[in-house]
Amino acid sequence: MSDQALPVELQADWTRFGAWREQRLGRLAALSNWLRQSGFDPALWQDSLNGLEQRLRQDLVQLAFVAEFSRGKSELINAIFFSGHGQRILPAGAGRTTMCPMELASDPRLPTGLRLLPIETRLDAATLTQWKTRHDAWQDHPFAPDDAAGMSSALSHLSDTLAVSLDRAQELGFYLDEAARAVMVRDSGGMVEVPRWRHALLNVDHPLLAQGLSILDTPGLNALGAEPELTLSLIPAAHAVVFLLGADTGVTRSDLELWTQHVGEAGRLRSYVVLNKIDTLWDPLRSSEDVRAQIDRQCESVASILQIPTQRVFAISAHKALLARIQQDPELLERSGVPALEAALSQVADQERRELIDSGWRATLLDTLMLLERQFQQQIQQADEQRLELAALEGKNKHVVRNLVLRIGMERKEFDAGLVKIQALHAVNARQLGKVAELLDAQTALAQLADLRQRLKSAVLKTGVRSVLEATFADVRRRIDEVEAALEENRSMLSAACEQLNTEFAFTIPSPKQLKLEGIRLELDSTQQDYMRYLTPARWLRLQNTAHAERLVLSALARLRSLLERGVRDAQHWNRAALAQLDVQVRERKRNMHRRLQSLEQVEHAEGELGQRIAQLRRQGSELRGRRAQLRQHFEGAMK
Template sequence: MTAFNQQFDQHHVWRDAMSRRLRTLTEWLGARDLLDDAAVERLQQVQDQLRSEKVTVAFVAEFSRGKSELINAVFFAGYGRRIMPASAGRTTMCPTELGWDASVPPCLRLLPIETRLQPQSLTDWRMAPEKWTRFDLDVNDAEQLASVMEKVSETLHVPVEQARALGFWHDEQPDDNPPTNAQGLVEVPRWRHALINMAHPLLKQGLVVLDTPGLNAIGAEPELTVNLIPQAQAVVFILAADTGVTKSDQTIWREHLSPMTAGASSHFVVLNKIDTLWDALSSPARIEQQITSQCEQTAEILSLDKDQVIALSAQKGLLAKVRGDEQLLQESRLPRFEDLLGRRMLGEREAVLESALRAALGNVEAACHRVLAVRKRELAEQKQELQGLRGKNQTVIRQMRMRVDMDKGEFDRSGANVQAVRAVHMKLLREIIKLLGASSIKRELLELSTSLREPGIKFGLKKAYGKAFDNLRDIVRQVQTMEMEIETMLNATFRQLNAEYGFTLQPPPAPDMSRFIDDLGAVERSHLQYLGMGNIFQLARPEFTEKLVRALASRIRSIFETALGDIELWNKTSSSQVDTQLRERRRAFNRRMEAIIRIEEAAGNLEQRLSEIDEQMALLDETEKGLAAHMHDIRAQSPASVSPRPSAAYQTTVADMLPALS
């Protein structure tokens, strides 16, 4: 089995190698004038994906399930100590994101809990760094690092009225309310959200770790459930092996995770703390039977495949890594979880990246072959034309010059027809842009937003959601219809240009809008989870519904912007094909005219010009071979072909680890 650290490192090495090869390919194609605007954009998009794409692992659990300890064991064992607080009782009190942004110094940023009383969403607050409390991190001092991390555990004691306003006290559900102290105060988290920016090797490579603490935090922050957690590449739900699935665990699963788990192979349930079942009075076979039974029951209760439930001991796994105790590490069963997490999560991401890479390379390669074919044909026609001048007198040469000049004039006048078609094309595109724009989203969500913002208990929300999402899906279907109109028009135009001018235009396939309909369905399901009886009182709180509205609008806007980006790139690919072949034809006319003028001035230049054409043809053949070699080199570099670094690289001491982090 390969540790997650090694698998992620291998994933990063592959991405980095692919990005470098694409950059080399872009420079090589640019030097040969084979890149149009669409090809440049496609290659740049894939390079950006490979270079900067984030891979998010979300850890979700009720309090005291060992979630922070599992994060320490998987990601931070190289420090030789705990980094995330993982003592007995409640530790991580607010949702915490660990990542790396080179533009921000190493620090912990904390958003005060009082911001829950204001309507702004977490996305809005991210744009206001001055509202966060910041603590700098010294990555060369493990003690200081761990000490600062303790701040995510800080709490406040507030009156019941304030706890109610903050969303931690519900008169309608007294059994779920936290206890009050002797002064009648309620303990609540001091912070609403935490952002940890540190130059850990995995975080620098694009890993983001999302730590979500308990039912109260998840339920009170709709952005977690409708935006952050659903967009994570892997979700790890943690239970205690000795208790199995408790009532609060079931609530988290049913209301916040189950709607997005269907068909997700990188969503796991971890039965942590199996060391509590290691009983000296029981036989190993009896202990194994208990663990297996708990896994099977958990899979059945949560309707999961058995291989998605993993039993382990995070605490023993961390201890084993720190001590270098291989036997204890195997007994902790942590390596199996790391191996499964890496293979499934990174496997899915690599499949997505490879698909994008193959699509981009296919489009660019086809465009290059079209340009090379046009150049070859133009040279062949020019050679044939010049060979026909052998032994001809000046009068014939002048007549040919006039014919080429007339052909060029006729070709230039045909550009008006192309522009007319392009004007119709752009009109349809502007309508698509309008359909997918912010004002369209606002209009379709208006009725739902109004229903959500109505005071008191809300009825008929499910119907309002259904209507809103039906309207949004109708917009995408309208876009599909307009795509078909544009595609039909392009096919007709390209056929005409190919027939009249011998072009090799091939209309690119229109973007598949069905995946955006699927994305809308996923967002709808994640929101409908709030409409059950468990959240009926949450929905009565205006500050909660305001956050829900903002989170919804933000997610829909992201989906529509992605769809629009795909359509704009499709449009650019179509236009660039026409522009490229028009440009090549104009260049060919200029070369023909230049050659005839040179021959007219000095008949001896005819054989020289024919020799130059042969040299240019040979160069085009070499360019085709070079293109094939570059494409083969990139396609041959699958993730599996990149060797992972040895596991010893992640069993270093604190002294070895910290200089690398700085």
């Protein structure tokens, strides 16, 4: 898909982050290359700089569009992302349009096209994440990247339905109250109409999606209610939630239920509420001021009901915005209200995203610079000491040089003997790290949940889900507390050992920084709140569906396993960083002793070598100071 598929004003608003990211990646690559070519020890910089690069490359912004049926989500996505095609791409119009949740992304490694997961897979307990790896289960609808008609044809399948009995609909997870049944199409045999597909994945070459933006389109209360993973994983992971209402309906009971149960408290903080279809309020018999006042009152009412700031409520007409862009009518586009919403969303995709990355970017680079400058300082000090040592030999006979060679040889033996302490320190540290891995072992920590899943397969009544989840969250929280205590004990041990080594060998090893797992603990608390809020008495009937109950437990297992694995990675990274300075200074001391012996042996066996070596060390010290200044310049360039 070419850039022409994106309105010009959006290219400027939404692609700033991509240019900024490429600039950052370029600076990071230049810094890494310079460090590599300059011979800096990778143990001091490679982990931290690789981590920054990985975060930049893998950083994605997900926008979740959430609404009941017929609120205009598909039309809004068409207006924002696909109007450059000159036609409607996603099915939109009267009645049901997009019938299943859909994820839109751009992955050049995958073929362009639409993948559809049959609704019958709900009878299996596997999660959506697991289904995504089972390619043979999906129905593929490929199309050429520049074929708008082919894409539109493929996406028309999002409206496909199946006629099933009411019992079958409930078995598939569609628990229908009277209001929901009233809108389900029935035939004379009592069959009801349900979506044919459970989930859709759309992969397209799109300039916005290529910048690291992805879209989650979630249609309707029934779709969300039947998929715990959507409510408990995908929507909470979104950076912004676009919640659509109809200006012609206001906040209905099902809208409020969707907002309360599936957007939730956490989602409310990053939600943008869209009051769509304001064109139904445009009345040529009323003044534009009266119409605007009515729309403003409706926005204030929506903000009050949903308990969000009024400035996060946007009154728009997605249909008029799409029409305006296709017809290139700037006045109609401005009146549609969509540009104001796009400006707010682009701030999430650009400014807030940059600030989030910048919060750790400069701190990481400064910490790395400090480690490398400390290495430089040690090398400069060693070169100066060696120069002064040789200068003291001027005018002395070879017997004095020989004694100094013997003395340095003894120093090296003493240092090698002292390495036993460092090896013992590594051994103790490895045991402590093993204790951390044992505490955060997912199989052990999540055993109660795994047992619950097995019980649910055969239990007539699905009970105990809430209590087991509460117990598991409490156990994981206890384990994280114990890990933090173990890491602090390890830090104290390393600090004492480094202080002793600094005294004994004149090292300059800093005490390791304290590692706090507060971020993991906060995410654990948020996850628990999501699950406890989901497990309301009203969902008891849904939980009696074995596959649904299993999917709920599997989604909890996946989220908790991810947190535990993240804790292990954080501990390992902290550990490598804590020992890096020690290992680097040990290696540097060995190299320095070897260089000193070489210099003295050359002086001992060659006339005139002493003066040359002193001059060489003077130049080396000067070069090291110059390279240290270059080092700071390179890092300051990367931090801009």
